[in-house]
Amino acid sequence: MKLEGMTALSLGAKTVLNSATELEAALRFIGETRYHSLHPFHKLLHGGKLNKGQVQAWALNRYYYQSTIPIKDAVVISRFRDRNIRVEWRHRIEDHDGNIGSEGGIERWLKLTEGLGLDTAYVESTEGILPATRFAVEAYVHFVRDKSPLEAIASSLTELFAPNLHEERISGMLAHYDFVNPDIMSYFSRRLTQAPRDASFALDYVKAHAKTPEQREAVCNALIFKTNVLWVQLDALYHAYVEGHIPPGAFVPKAN
Template sequence: MTTETTPPAGPTQPWSREQFEARLRETAQDRYHDRHPFNVRMHNGDLGPGELRRWITNRFHYQRHIPVKEALILAKLDSPRLRRVWMRRIEDHDGRQEGQGGIERWLRLGEAAGLDRATLLSGQAVLPGVRLAVEGYVNFFRLRTPLEAVAASLTELAAPDLMRTRIDAFKRHCRWIEHEGLAYFRGRVHQRRRDSSEALTLVLQWARTRAEQEHALAALTFKCDVLWTLLDAVHTAAPVERP
């Protein structure tokens, strides 16, 4: 009895659905920012309070632009069903009313870490490198195709594991942060698993040619680079005096 196998894809032949999904997952895992030295230090408990507050402050500049990029994706979708899905993603971050959503929970994380809400909202302490990374991130979603925009969100394939690692690290090493401040990370475990499944299904359906598949992989790589660049800026900034 012989077992049929999918022949290797040539230089222009599309990968099979299974081969393409494997490449997407491999890219998300291998290039995700959980391996960045700053994140490694965070999860090992090697950051001082000042360094952690700097990360919270600069990451917030990225967080507050997530619903902006989701709105840019929403505007590219031609299906009411898909637009309803993406509207939910915006609500996840902005909430349905004041005091709800991921942005609010990140502000509460900052407050739990001893940061002033008004200072976070002002953006005055955001590093130049972070501003540039986030600007490039938003412009990517403004200018690229629906396929590339959705594919770039597939960093979510690796995110649930990172959220669980981060929750555990904060509980062990950052006991000075109030427990309620971790609500953002707890909520994102389920949301990101759901979001990544939806996005992956769309990318696998939409990318039919080898060129489309490669564009999707390049978009995912770009998003990984944005997250890595953001951490580079935080990691290499002037040292923060440890209290």
């Protein structure tokens, strides 16, 4: 499916989705054309074109997103009276926060930042992240709080496209950076199984519950919003650490 009239904000008035099949096709088109795997910063990261300080800046800023995901998911859970949905969704929090005696995604991400030479207390403080990172991530939490429960679930559908990106990231970074090893990349290898499971539930949910063209449009717009959340974080990283416009107070890499 090719969507005509899609803007930076929405699906556009020209597209009317009349079935769940058309909805899924539209969602997959949005991912194919707007997912942040296409961003120039990722091309540099995976192609070995960044120095260690630039990779550190990416991992530091991305930590804020990763550490906020369970907060976002707790807000999603709070939107539902349906116990079955809450039970299904809460494993996402455990995936990131971990549980007693088990490691979660946030701990795996801190392994990455530590392995890259960043101080863990500094990473966890989030004092050095870019303002745009903070604004984008907080906008995501506000979105799932303020929009409909259907849109809250739909915004997670970028997970449909994550496994390919994780595979590219694992192979590219291990191949090109001598300061990267498989142990510190464990976050991504674990998400290769977690993301498809999560995406399958969310996709089935929106296909079943978006019953009108207007609801299907809202689902697509939620995914567009989420792709913007991810894309703008990379815009900020590129502007600050590739073009060299680091805002006051943000992380400044040591000379490489």
